[in-house]
Amino acid sequence: xxxxxxxxxxxxxxxxxxAVIQAADTEPIQPIKPPANxxxxxxxxxxxxxxxxxxxxxxxxxxxxxHNLSMGGTDNIPTSIGDKWQQGPINAPTVLxxxxxxxxxxxxRAADLKEQAGGPIANPGEMAFTHTLAIDVLQSxxxxxxxxxxxxxxxxxxxxxxxxxxxxxxxxxxxxxxxxDQWLLGKKDALTKDELEGYKLFKDSGCVACHNGEGVGGNSxxxxxxxxxxxxxxxxxxxxxxxxxxxxxxxxxxxxxxxxMTYPYFHDGAYWTLTEAVDVMGRLQxxxxxxxxxxxxxxxxxxxxxxxxxxxxxPILPPSSDKTPxxxxxxx
Amino acid sequence: xxxxxxxxxxxxxxxxxxAVIQAADTEPIQPIKPPANxxxxxxxxxxxxxxxxxxxxxxxxxxxxxHNLSMGGTDNIPTSIGDKWQQGPINAPTVLxxxxxxxxxxxxRAADLKEQAGGPIANPGEMAFTHTLAIDVLQSxxxxxxxxxxxxxxxxxxxxxxxxxxxxxxxxxxxxxxxxDQWLLGKKDALTKDELEGYKLFKDSGCVACHNGEGVGGNSxxxxxxxxxxxxxxxxxxxxxxxxxxxxxxxxxxxxxxxxMTYPYFHDGAYWTLTEAVDVMGRLQxxxxxxxxxxxxxxxxxxxxxxxxxxxxxPILPPSSDKTPxxxxxxx
Numbered sequence: 001x002x003x004x005x006x007x008x009x010x011x012x013x014x015x016x017x018x019a020v021i022q023a024a025d026t027e028p029i030q031p032i033k034p035p036a037n038x039x040x041x042x043x044x045x046x047x048x049x050x051x052x053x054x055x056x057x058x059x060x061x062x063x064x065x066x067h068n069l070s071m072g073g074t075d076n077i078p079t080s081i082g083d084k085w086q087q088g089p090i091n092a093p094t095v096l097x098x099x100x101x102x103x104x105x106x107x108x109r110a111a112d113l114k115e116q117a118g119g120p121i122a123n124p125g126e127m128a129f130t131h132t133l134a135i136d137v138l139q140s141x142x143x144x145x146x147x148x149x150x151x152x153x154x155x156x157x158x159x160x161x162x163x164x165x166x167x168x169x170x171x172x173x174x175x176x177x178x179x180x181d182q183w184l185l186g187k188k189d190a191l192t193k194d195e196l197e198g199y200k201l202f203k204d205s206g207c208v209a210c211h212n213g214e215g216v217g218g219n220s221x222x223x224x225x226x227x228x229x230x231x232x233x234x235x236x237x238x239x240x241x242x243x244x245x246x247x248x249x250x251x252x253x254x255x256x257x258x259x260x261m262t263y264p265y266f267h268d269g270a271y272w273t274l275t276e277a278v279d280v281m282g283r284l285q286x287x288x289x290x291x292x293x294x295x296x297x298x299x300x301x302x303x304x305x306x307x308x309x310x311x312x313x314x315p316i317l318p319p320s321s322d323k324t325p326x327x328x329x330x331x332x
Numbered sequence: 333x334x335x336x337x338x339x340x341x342x343x344x345x346x347x348x349x350x351a352v353i354q355a356a357d358t359e360p361i362q363p364i365k366p367p368a369n370x371x372x373x374x375x376x377x378x379x380x381x382x383x384x385x386x387x388x389x390x391x392x393x394x395x396x397x398x399h400n401l402s403m404g405g406t407d408n409i410p411t412s413i414g415d416k417w418q419q420g421p422i423n424a425p426t427v428l429x430x431x432x433x434x435x436x437x438x439x440x441r442a443a444d445l446k447e448q449a450g451g452p453i454a455n456p457g458e459m460a461f462t463h464t465l466a467i468d469v470l471q472s473x474x475x476x477x478x479x480x481x482x483x484x485x486x487x488x489x490x491x492x493x494x495x496x497x498x499x500x501x502x503x504x505x506x507x508x509x510x511x512x513d514q515w516l517l518g519k520k521d522a523l524t525k526d527e528l529e530g531y532k533l534f535k536d537s538g539c540v541a542c543h544n545g546e547g548v549g550g551n552s553x554x555x556x557x558x559x560x561x562x563x564x565x566x567x568x569x570x571x572x573x574x575x576x577x578x579x580x581x582x583x584x585x586x587x588x589x590x591x592x593m594t595y596p597y598f599h600d601g602a603y604w605t606l607t608e609a610v611d612v613m614g615r616l617q618x619x620x621x622x623x624x625x626x627x628x629x630x631x632x633x634x635x636x637x638x639x640x641x642x643x644x645x646x647p648i649l650p651p652s653s654d655k656t657p658x659x660x661x662x663x664x
């Protein structure tokens with residue numbers, strides 16, 4: 001009788017164990033879903049706009065300049081370079097998987113990608129243009145006029161269409177099928193022992209409290225420096241949006257998807273290696289000093305979050321016409 | 333008898349006419365041949381390097397910044413933006429079909445694409461790096477070390493390999509199958525009547541004296557301002573290379589392939605429209621003032637020289653490692 005019960009218990013345990021390992025929905029991290037409800041014509045238009053430096057005053061800076069899709073959707077420098085080489089105030093967050101974020105920008109001041117897309121175009125420290133001038137440029141380019149008409153059904157281009165199309169393209173910039181997602185979806189040998197131990201540490205130490213969900217982050221605002229204060233640059237953060245003093249130094253938790261590619265780290269881009277970033281996070285957010293071995297395992301796990309990078313043909317932009325307002329890279 | 337002779341004469345004339353129109357090798361312009369003898373592994377490596385801003389001091393400027401393959405292989409501004417937003421001295425020539433050029437740069441100071449590729453990396457006004465520092469960066473990136481080993485069979489990366497790979501990629505950046513080339517190759521309805529008349533004007537007026545061959549230019553050095561002096565910026569031009577005073581204001585004749593996309597025009601990028609460029613060339617080089625109608629026909633012909641743009645997936649760059657020297661976009 002006892003033997004039979006034991007056998008049943010073992011069988012149940014084995015089943016449960018399998019269920020825990022295989023059923024992704026019991027893990028704090030969820031696999032990235034490929035984008036659905038995509039308007040392909042709008043994506044193609046948005047892709048061109050994303051790569052078009054004519055949306056900047058200088059004719060030199062495009063969305064892709066700072067959110068470079070060859071480099072994890074970032075510029076891999078601490079803070080970005082804007083019009084006339086102005087130094088940006090904050091690290092450019094990756095555009096990859098940004099559709100999964102609860103809001104856009106480090107302080108969440110844009111509700112969604114569409115709202116975000118209009119920001120840099122008109123920011124004097126970034127693309128330094130105005131929405132009106134950008135529309136004047138686009139409206140003067142016959143190739144764009146035709147494509148906007150095809151997509152939006154009207155001869156008159158407006159900024160709402162521009163940001164809608166860019167956001168639609170950005171919706172496609174997800175990175176599914178990382179080794180970690182393959183593991184979540186049942187490929188048990190997708191991760192090494194060290195990587196799995198790193199994931200266990202990541203969960204058991206409390207990193208998943210903020211870095212969870214499909215984006216492994218991006219879905220909440222948290223204080224930078226909970227246990228210990230952060231010694232780097234700290235702006236108001238979320239408080240600039242809410243006006244609430246309690247939100248000072250609060251930033252949107254960055255996604256850890258493709259984190260191997262999105263250095264340097266944190267809102268001020270002050271740390272270049274994952275080893276440093278894991279150490280700082282452990283101490284400041286969790287009051288925990290990871291050993292060298294623990295740190296290395298967590299880093300090994302983090303590198304399994306690199307997914308398939310967006311794969312598309314470099315877009316060819318329609319040429320300007322004789323009537324196109326000229327860029328002003330120098331002077332004025 | 334006379335009637336018969338006339339008929340024979342007409343028949344012969346018709347045959348000759350057909351022959352002239354259809355046999356491309358009797359025209360002063362030749363169709364672009366697709367590239368041969370291409371090393372595909374080297375092309376893929378060169379493509380990554382071409383798009384990699386880590387070859388610049390700032391980590392922000394790549395070959396593609398000023399020779400943008402979304403925009404006809406140029407930056408579409410009069411003179412380029414270099415490190416710290418320095419203003420370049422001369423218009424960035426298109427990289428498209430540059431393998432057909434007799435030499436590289438406006439003054440021909442580089443014999444070939446390989447020699448050219450090393451220039452901007454180390455030019456303090458452009459990418460502002462050094463070859464040694466660029467190699468240090470590449471050698472620190474495991475993904476590059478593997479790919480260089482695959483292509484060149486050695487663990488040690490050097491600048492010769494870097495420029496060889498970039499040049500191999502650039503060899504693929506030709507633009508065959510323009511409507512004009514289709515006409516040259518026998519598709520008689522590829523051009524409209526106006527375009528054909530524009531081509532006739534282009535030949536009869538003497539434009540083909542310099543703009544001929546596969547590149548419709550790019551194969552000789554000529555003085556800017558033969559009949560009338562050019563009023564824009566004129567540097568020494570070719571004389572800076574030869575030391576010969578007779579070569580002052582001599583520049584490499586630019587290719588007219590894809591000229592619709594490579595505005596603004598001339599070595600100083602002073603003219604934005606083809607209408608202006610054709611007018612200036614007619615007056616200064618040929619002593620000829622084209623009528624409005626003639627000018628429009630030549631412009632119509634020039635627009636038939638836009639070929640198939642290079643079609644490839646945006647390259648994904650291998651991430652830096654913990655040991656990679658950091659870019660210095662600001663300060664120093």
